[in-house]
Structure formats: structure tokens, C-alpha cells
Amino acid sequence: MYKTILCAIEASPEGKKVLTQASKLAELYGSELMVVSAIPYTLLPSNLQKKLKDEISPLIEKIIAPFGIPRKNCYIKIGKPYAVICKEAGRRKADLIILGTHSKKGLQSAVGSTATGVANNARCDVTLFRL
Amino acid sequence: MTDISHILVPTDGSDGALHAAELAGNFARSLGAKVTLLYVQDDAHILSNAWAASNLPVDGEEDSSSVERVRSSLEKHAHENELPATAEALGKLAKEPDSIVTWGHSSEEICRYATNHNVDLIVIGSHGRSGLKRAFLGSVSQAVANQASCPVTLVK
Numbered sequence: 364m365y366k367t368i369l370c371a372i373e374a375s376p377e378g379k380k381v382l383t384q385a386s387k388l389a390e391l392y393g394s395e396l397m398v399v400s401a402i403p404y405t406l407l408p409s410n411l412q413k414k415l416k417d418e419i420s421p422l423i424e425k426i427i428a429p430f431g432i433p434r435k436n437c438y439i440k441i442g443k444p445y446a447v448i449c450k451e452a453g454r455r456k457a458d459l460i461i462l463g464t465h466s467k468k469g470l471q472s473a474v475g476s477t478a479t480g481v482a483n484n485a486r487c488d489v490t491l492f493r494l
Numbered sequence: 495m496t497d498i499s500h501i502l503v504p505t506d507g508s509d510g511a512l513h514a515a516e517l518a519g520n521f522a523r524s525l526g527a528k529v530t531l532l533y534v535q536d537d538a539h540i541l542s543n544a545w546a547a548s549n550l551p552v553d554g555e556e557d558s559s560s561v562e563r564v565r566s567s568l569e570k571h572a573h574e575n576e577l578p579a580t581a582e583a584l585g586k587l588a589k590e591p592d593s594i595v596t597w598g599h600s601s602e603e604i605c606r607y608a609t610n611h612n613v614d615l616i617v618i619g620s621h622g623r624s625g626l627k628r629a630f631l632g633s634v635s636q637a638v639a640n641q642a643s644c645p646v647t648l649v650k
Binding site for chain 2: 364384388391392393459464478479482485486487488489490491492493
């Protein structure tokens with residue numbers, strides 16, 4: 364079974380939905396749950412990236428609070444979402460990544476799809492929830 | 495999703511499918527879930543075998559007796575080889591898994607079965623027999639993740 368689950372979310376109602384599912388799954392599997400959120404604006408100057416991160420962090424914290432996830436288990440990083448998710452999964456030794464797919468096209472081979480990037484690049488198992 | 499009581503493990507007998515079955519077996523034991531193994535014979539595979547067996551002209555009508563013969567031969571092969579191997583990979587379960595063989599378009603049949611039989615989770619190997627191994631996600635697992643109405647776990 365999975366010891367550590369990394370759930371990828373955005374600061375949105377969809378992020379809360381996927382975390383709700385991930386939380387249930389973590390409970391069923393008896394796993395520790397961690398959260399990652401990627402800020403994709405890599406070309407912005409660093410001061411604007413910091414400002415964006417400062418704005419997004421409270422929103423993510425508000426989403427994770429009801430699930431009892433400690434702040435230290437929440438990682439907010441700047442970078443390409445799929446790369447951030449896969450890197451954090453490796454760093455935190457996650458054995459499962461959970462993410463939602465809300466596109467009508469779901470997991471598609473289109474370049475830029477986070478779900479496709481994670482599924483192709485993650486070294487651990489991946490569970491996808493259709494939102 | 496409130497509970498996982500029915501897990502679907504699509505299998506093609508590949509190493510990836512056997513690995514997915516091992517994991518699904520662990521889930522099933524922990525969660526007390528029922529497991530169904532599903533082996534889908536791809537239509538194109540059946541027809542190409544039927545064509546080879548009967549020397550059908552490429553643009554000719556398919557020989558239904560030949561198609562049926564190949565289909566039943568492949569079904570027998572699945573029941574005797576691929577499904578028992580996958581069932582063994584699951585390990586001991588409280589309830590014997592159901593073993594289903596069907597035919598059609600692999601990903602469509604897997605998703606249709608999942609919808610029609612209230613499957614709570616599909617556990618599938620990220621790479622099956624077809625496509626570039628290790629390079630990219632297998633075409634069937636990608637299509638299942640794309641189309642399934644329930645959560646899908648891609649097992650590496």
C-alpha cells in the first residue's frame with residue numbers, strides 16, 4: 364500500500380474537490396497526505412513570482428485547513444506544473460500522486476497537459492480523478 | 495467516492511498488468527473489495543488473425559466462421575493463460591476474482607465495463623504489451639485514464 368500520497372491542487376474549487384477525494388483515499392490506504400501546488404508563471408521577474416506566491420499561499424492554506432494537513436506538508440512551488448509535481452514526489456518519496464483532471468478531454472496527449480506530463484514522467488503510481 | 499468495493503484490473507498478461515494486479519490484490523485485502531479481471535481481445539487483433547487464418551482477400555467480406563474460430567481460440571487462451579497468471583498475481587483474496595473475457599476496442603470496453611458494473615477504481619499497468627515501453631504511457635492506459643468515469647490508478 365502507499366505510505367505517502369502527494370496530492371496536486373490548484374487554488375480553486377476543483378482543488379478542494381480533488382483534495383477531498385485524495386483525503387478519503389489516504390484514509391482508506393492509511394497513508395500520509397501531502398499537498399503540492401505549482402505556480403506556472405516561470406517567466407515573471409522574481410519579485411512578481413514572490414508576490415504571486417504570497418497571494419496564492421493563503422488560498423491553498425484555506426483549502427487544506429479542513430483536512431488536517433500540517434502546513435509543513437504543503438509545498439507551493441514555481442515551475443511547470445508537471446515538473447514541479449514529479450520533482451516534489453521524488454523529493455518527498457511519495458509513492459502515489461493524485462491529481463484531478465477537469466478538462467473535457469481529460470488526459471490527452473496534447474502538449475502542456477499536466478495530467479499527461481505527470482503520468483509520463485512520474486516515477487511512482489498516479490491516480491487520476493475526473494472532476 | 496465514499497468507498498472502494500469493486501476494483502477492476504484490466505489485463506493483457508504483460509508484466510505491467512501483473513504488477514498492477516499485485517497492487518490491486520493488496521488494495522482488495524485491505525479494503526475488503528471485490529476484484530474483477532478483464533481481458534479484452536482487440537477487434538483488430540482478432541480480424542488480423544482471422545484474415546491470416548483464412549487467407550481472406552484484403553478488401554473482401556470477413557469470413558464469420560473464421561472470425562468466430564479465432565475469437566473462441568483467443569478466448570480459450572485468455573482463460574487458460576493470461577487470466578490465471580493475473581489471478582495468481584493478485585494473491586489470496588477473501589472472494590475469488592471474476593474473470594471476464596470480452597472483445598472490442600480495448601479502452602472503450604474497459605470503460606464501458608467499469609460504468610455498467612459500478613466499478614469504484616480501475617488499477618491498470620501504465621505500460622502494456624503495445625507501444626514504446628517505458629518511453630511514454632501505454633496507449634490503452636492513456637485512453638482509459640482519458641475516458642473512465644471512475645478514478646484510475648496507473649501503476650508504474
